[in-house]
Amino acid sequence: xxxxxxxxxxxxxxxxxxxxxxxxxxxxxxxxxxxxxxxxxxxxxxxxxxxxxxxxxxxxxxxxxxxxxxxxxxxxxxxxxxxxxxxxxxxxxxxxxxxxxxxxxxxxxxxxxxxxxxxxxxxxxxxxxxxxxxxxxxxxxxxxxxxxxxxxxxxxxxxxxxxxxxxxxxxxxxxxxxxxxxxxxxxxxxxxxxxxxxxxxxxxxxxxxxxxxxxxxxxxxxxxxxxxxxxxxxxxxxxxxxxxxxxxxxxxxxxxxxxxxxxxxxxxxxxxxxxxxxxxxxxxxxxxxxxxxxxxxxxxxxxxxxxxxxxxxxxxxxxxxxxxxxxxxxxxxxxxxxxxxxxxxxxxxxxxxxxxxxxxxxxxxxxxxxxxxxxxxxxxxxxxxxxxxxxxxxxxxxxxxxxxxxxxxxxxxxxxxxxxxxxxxxxxxxxxxxxxxxxxxxxxxxxxxxxxxxxxxxxxxxxxxxxxxxxxxxxxxxxxxxxxxxxxxxxxxxxxxxxxxxxxxxxxxxxxxxxxxxxxxxxxxxxxxxxxxxxxxxxxxxxxxxxxxxxxxxxxxxxxxxxxxxxxxxxxxxxxxxxxxxxxxxxxxxxxxxxxx
Amino acid sequence: xxxxxxxxxxxxxxxxxxxxxxxxxxxxxxxxxxxxxxxxxxxxxxxxxxxxxxxxxxxxxxxxxxxxxxxxxxxxxxxxxxxxxxxxxxxxxxxxxxxxxxxxxxxxxxxxxxxxxxxxxxxxxxxxxxxxxxxxxxxxxxxxxxxxxxxxxxxxxxxxxxxxxxxxxxxxxxxxxxxxxxxxxxxxxxxxxxxxxxxxxxxxxxxxxxxxxxxxxxxxxxxxxxxxxxxxxxxxxxxxxxxxxxxxxxxxxxxxxxxxxxxxxxxxxxxxxxxxxxxxxxxxxxxxxxxxxxxxxxxxxxxxxxxxxxxxxxxxxxxxxxxxxxxxxxxxxxxxxxxxxxxxxxxxxxxxxxxxxx
Numbered sequence: 001x002x003x004x005x006x007x008x009x010x011x012x013x014x015x016x017x018x019x020x021x022x023x024x025x026x027x028x029x030x031x032x033x034x035x036x037x038x039x040x041x042x043x044x045x046x047x048x049x050x051x052x053x054x055x056x057x058x059x060x061x062x063x064x065x066x067x068x069x070x071x072x073x074x075x076x077x078x079x080x081x082x083x084x085x086x087x088x089x090x091x092x093x094x095x096x097x098x099x100x101x102x103x104x105x106x107x108x109x110x111x112x113x114x115x116x117x118x119x120x121x122x123x124x125x126x127x128x129x130x131x132x133x134x135x136x137x138x139x140x141x142x143x144x145x146x147x148x149x150x151x152x153x154x155x156x157x158x159x160x161x162x163x164x165x166x167x168x169x170x171x172x173x174x175x176x177x178x179x180x181x182x183x184x185x186x187x188x189x190x191x192x193x194x195x196x197x198x199x200x201x202x203x204x205x206x207x208x209x210x211x212x213x214x215x216x217x218x219x220x221x222x223x224x225x226x227x228x229x230x231x232x233x234x235x236x237x238x239x240x241x242x243x244x245x246x247x248x249x250x251x252x253x254x255x256x257x258x259x260x261x262x263x264x265x266x267x268x269x270x271x272x273x274x275x276x277x278x279x280x281x282x283x284x285x286x287x288x289x290x291x292x293x294x295x296x297x298x299x300x301x302x303x304x305x306x307x308x309x310x311x312x313x314x315x316x317x318x319x320x321x322x323x324x325x326x327x328x329x330x331x332x333x334x335x336x337x338x339x340x341x342x343x344x345x346x347x348x349x350x351x352x353x354x355x356x357x358x359x360x361x362x363x364x365x366x367x368x369x370x371x372x373x374x375x376x377x378x379x380x381x382x383x384x385x386x387x388x389x390x391x392x393x394x395x396x397x398x399x400x401x402x403x404x405x406x407x408x409x410x411x412x413x414x415x416x417x418x419x420x421x422x423x424x425x426x427x428x429x430x431x432x433x434x435x436x437x438x439x440x441x442x443x444x445x446x447x448x449x450x451x452x453x454x455x456x457x458x459x460x461x462x463x464x465x466x467x468x469x470x471x472x473x474x475x476x477x478x479x480x481x482x483x484x485x486x487x488x489x490x491x492x493x494x495x496x497x498x499x500x501x502x503x504x505x506x507x508x509x510x511x512x513x514x515x516x517x518x519x520x521x522x523x524x525x526x527x528x529x530x531x532x533x534x535x536x537x538x539x540x541x542x543x544x545x546x547x548x549x550x551x552x553x554x555x556x557x558x559x560x561x562x563x564x565x566x567x568x569x570x571x572x573x574x575x576x577x578x579x580x581x582x583x584x585x586x587x588x589x590x591x592x593x594x595x596x597x
Numbered sequence: 598x599x600x601x602x603x604x605x606x607x608x609x610x611x612x613x614x615x616x617x618x619x620x621x622x623x624x625x626x627x628x629x630x631x632x633x634x635x636x637x638x639x640x641x642x643x644x645x646x647x648x649x650x651x652x653x654x655x656x657x658x659x660x661x662x663x664x665x666x667x668x669x670x671x672x673x674x675x676x677x678x679x680x681x682x683x684x685x686x687x688x689x690x691x692x693x694x695x696x697x698x699x700x701x702x703x704x705x706x707x708x709x710x711x712x713x714x715x716x717x718x719x720x721x722x723x724x725x726x727x728x729x730x731x732x733x734x735x736x737x738x739x740x741x742x743x744x745x746x747x748x749x750x751x752x753x754x755x756x757x758x759x760x761x762x763x764x765x766x767x768x769x770x771x772x773x774x775x776x777x778x779x780x781x782x783x784x785x786x787x788x789x790x791x792x793x794x795x796x797x798x799x800x801x802x803x804x805x806x807x808x809x810x811x812x813x814x815x816x817x818x819x820x821x822x823x824x825x826x827x828x829x830x831x832x833x834x835x836x837x838x839x840x841x842x843x844x845x846x847x848x849x850x851x852x853x854x855x856x857x858x859x860x861x862x863x864x865x866x867x868x869x870x871x872x873x874x875x876x877x878x879x880x881x882x883x884x885x886x887x888x889x890x891x892x893x894x895x896x897x898x899x900x901x902x903x904x905x906x907x908x909x910x911x912x913x914x915x916x917x918x919x920x921x922x923x924x925x926x927x928x929x930x931x932x933x934x935x936x937x938x939x940x941x942x943x944x945x946x947x948x949x950x951x952x953x954x955x
Contacts, residue, residue, distance in 0.1 A: 015883070018881060018883075018884075019881075019884055020878075020879055020880075020881075020884065023879070023884050023887075023888070026888055027887070027888070027891065030888065030891045030892060030895060031891070033895050034891065034894060034895050034898075037895050037898045037899050037902070038898060040898075040899070040902050041898045041899070041901060041902035043902075044902045044903070045902070046901050046902070047901060047902065047903065047904045047905070047906060047909050048777060048778065048781065048901060048908055048909055048912060049773060049777035049778070049909070049912055050904055050905070050909050050913075051905075051909070051913055051918065051919075052773070052776070052777060052912065052913060052916055052918055053918065054918060059759070061759060062759060062761070065759075070904070071773075073918075090918075093761065096759065096760045096761050096762060097761075097762050098761060098762065098763045098764065099764075100764070100766070104772055105772070105916050105917070105918070107766040107767050107772070108766070108772035108773055110763060110764065110766040111766040111772075111773075112773070113763055114763050114766070117761050117763060120758060121758045124756060124757070124758040125754075125758070127756070128754055128755060128756065129755060130712075130750075130753045130754070130755075132712060132713065132714040132750075133747070133750040133751075133753035133754050134747065134754055135714065135743075136709075136714055136715055136743060136746035136747055136749075136750055137714065137715050137717065137739065137742060137743040137746055138714050138715070138716050138717070139716075139717045139718075139719050139739065140716060140717065140718045140719070141718075141719045141720075141721060142718060142719065142720045142721075143720075143721060143722070144690060144693050144694055144720050144721065144722055145694070145722075166682075167661075167682035167683070167684055168659060168682065168692045168697035168698060169688075169692070169697075170688060170691040170692040170694070170695050170697060171695060172691060172694070172695060173691075174687050174688050174691045175687065175690075175691065176687045177686050177687045177690045179664065179686060179703065179705075180703060180705065180716075180718040181705075182705035182706055182707050182713075182716060183713070183716070184713075184714055184716050220716070222743070223736055223739035223740040223742075223743045224736075224740065226732055226735070226736045226739065247890070250883075250886065251883055251887075254882055254883045254886075255883075258804075261804055261805060262805075262806070330617065331613075331617065331797070331801060332796075332797035332798075332800060332801045332804075332882055333613070333614060333617065333619065333620075333794060333797045333798070333801075334617050334619040335797070336790075336793045336794065336797050337619040337620060337622045337623055338619060338622060340622075340623070340626070340790070340793070341622040341623070341625070341626050344626055344629075345629075418618075418619070
């Protein structure tokens with residue numbers, strides 16, 4: 001058997017032997033309980049926003065309509081009493097006229113009343129014998145594919161907004177569109193059935209389940225049913241995919257942590273197998289498990305299996321992060337806090353951009369956007385796939401490399417402070433014989449992380465008002481780059497007295513700047529062409545126009561931080577970083593002025 | 598039980614937390630989420646109710662009108678934020694493809710008062726935010742036109758719904774999302790963190806084999822357990838209170854903060870004790886966390902399915918419409934806590950006896 005498989009088998013057997021014997025029956029029992037509770041909850045409904053509003057009604061018929069909505073606490077009384085009590089109620093309905101308190105709660109109650117009343121009207125009208133008298137207007141929606149691509153919206157060009165009053169004339173050739181037939185082609189009874197179904201099902205919940213079933217409504221809608229065609233529904237489903245992955249990666253994290261307790265991992269370290277293979281073997285059961293769970297979910301939900309290809313880089317990213325967190329945490333508490341923090345930030349990264357699926361090219365930053373596309377039936381191109389997953393593959397690869405490189409006795413059983421450990425991990429990538437070559441490589445390897453951090457900043461800032469979004473982006477992008485460049489140099493200085501000299505500074509700075517530039521160029525040309533074309537791209541990647549200018553900029557930044565550390569020791573690091581960031585921002589501003597103005 | 602010993606253990610655990618400094622990450626997370634709650638407001642709120650999107654975009658949209666004359670044209674012309682152009686259908690659709698229009702409406706030759714329905718065809722752009730925003734605007738116009746048509750056919754309608762005039766609400770888009778969902782979930786987050794923490798604190802004693810050392814001191818195991826529970830519970834009101842302050846800074850005022858913190862603390866006491874029981878039984882973090890998380894989902898679902906559950910009460914307290922009944926629920930939850938506390942203490946005694954004997 002291949003050593004990787006042997007270790008995988010060992011991992012499975014050991015985790016099985018560590019379990020108490022009642023774990024499996026308890027898990028099965030909990031699962032049955034979960035099914036029962038889900039059934040109960042589906043029956044009784046979610047009581048989260050019950051009783052938020054108080055409403056007084058004079059008409060008993062209205063009172064029974066409102067009593068159907070648990071958000072309202074309904075009081076029925078005569079008009080004069082209600083008039084006196086108006087101050088204590090959110091909403092008063094007297095003589096067919098609603099009056100709300102002018103408080104925010106009163107206005108919200110009014111909004112809820114509208115929804116309830118619309119539902120009631122629909123239930124009355126859909127029982128009408130002559131359905132087309134009650135519902136005389138039906139709308140058939142046809143979707144037209146735009147010929148202008150995303151770059152139009154990305155560059156801030158609004159659609160269909162024209163200052164002049166004349167009719168727009170198309171530039172391309174006009175293809176004849178046949179006039180749609182006047183007849184509806186469906187019987188009134190079929191439409192009525194759909195209306196009733198639409199009225200009785202819980203609207204909010206239904207929207208989420210409908211995504212996969214193609215919708216219960218036919219192609220024809222009444223004006224009230226004309227809800228916006230947003231991708232948001234499928235985004236909620238993203239959580240369904242992410243949570244099991246996050247959960248399983250926790251087990252891997254714990255398994256790594258367990259090797260470090262009581263130096264249990266000595267046996268593994270002593271084995272003649274390369275650490276990378278050991279880690280592959282340990283991770284394999286979890287990888288297979290995650291793929292299995294995802295496949296089952298996809299099959300159960302009836303979603304396209306292409307999604308699996310999108311989930312693979314996310315799974316690898318989660319596992320690689322779990323590996324490093326498991327290797328660095330000093331205690332269980334620390335493991336919990338770091339993993340909660342990591343999962344929240346990772347979820348933000350995956351979730352936020354996909355809110356803008358179909359709207360803005362920024363959405364493709366997250367692989368989850370591709371999941372949304374797949375659920376909608378939008379074809380995914382290879383370049384889309386490459387664009388949104390390459391960072392995940394690269395970061396996972398670099399993290400795994402760092403983990404394998406540091407899977408040694410010295411690193412695993414050390415109890416130093418987190419920041420020191422991070423420095424030690426980075427330092428392990430440097431070589432004493434070839435310090436400059438390894439600095440070059442390290443800087444290039446850090447590029448995917450820099451891009452990820454910048455993408456995160458981009459998704460967070462791009463919806464702010466214009467000058468602020470650009471400004472915040474400029475500062476954060478410059479800071480992230482300077483930080484990344486300085487890490488290798490700082491680790492080198494801390495490594496040994498031999499390197500802490502002014503003679504080393506200049507060649508080291510050149511190595512870092514060259515590595516950074518090479519990595520940046522390579523990755524950008526491979527993937528990020530779409531973002532670089534928009535105005536945000538200009539801000540993020542100004543340093544790419546000519547080669548020697550950005551090289552000097554990168555070199556300058558590194559030299560500033562390096563000089564600050566040489567002069568002031570550890571205390572000089574932060575001021576040096578701030579100074580380098582300032583210089584970087586000023587340079588970018590100058591370039592931007594030339595580009596825009 | 599010696600309270601001084603309990604306090605001693607609690608202080609030791611809290612000191613451990615502050616020495617490791619990683620609890621700062623939890624604080625950082627809170628700030629991170631709070632700072633970007635502007636994003637949460639726009640992004641998540643539209644996820645909750647897509648029609649809020651139309652207010653954030655104020656612009657005039659060009660709409661093509663093709664087919665037969667109808668009162669709909671005048672309605673579209675009168676609507677704010679829309680500009681109608683009478684056009685040939687084929688030309689209009691091509692203009693839409695080139696994004697020179699944002700929608701095209703085609704009206705067929707159907708008699709407004711006839712027996713057949715009027716079937717409009719609406720051409721919109723596929724996968725575009727414009728379509729979402731525009732649909733919200735067009736919906737109002739279409740509804741008005743529907744009312745016109747209904748008026749023409751009114752003598753064929755047998756039962757009419759009770760009439761009701763509801764004025765347009767002002768600025769209530771995010772209200773239910775914020776108070777009915779965001780506030781209860783955010784306030785509950787510390788409870789879940791506390792429960793995860795107690796599992797760590799207990800299983801660590803077993804897995805790092807420090808339990809013997811602990812029991813060799815004058816501190817008994819139940820005292821140690823309660824010290825750990827106390828350390829976790831102290832953090833809950835602090836974190837929940839911090840959330841309420843941060844929400845307040847974001848302009849979301851909460852009506853009864855003290856009561857909310859009380860409910861959050863009582864609910865998290867239940868979860869923490871549950872976590873403690875599970876980890877006393879499994880003594881190993883992976884199993885304990887697995888069983889606890891699954892159990893947590895069961896408990897949460899069950900709680901949400903019952904009217905007047907603590908989460909609902911937190912929502913009602915935050916808008917100030919709870920009434921005095923919430924005290925009854927608080928007493929009930931505290932009763933459950935006392936029951937769990939008794940079970941946990943007994944369990945801890947059994948564990949200690951077994952440990953000392955064997």
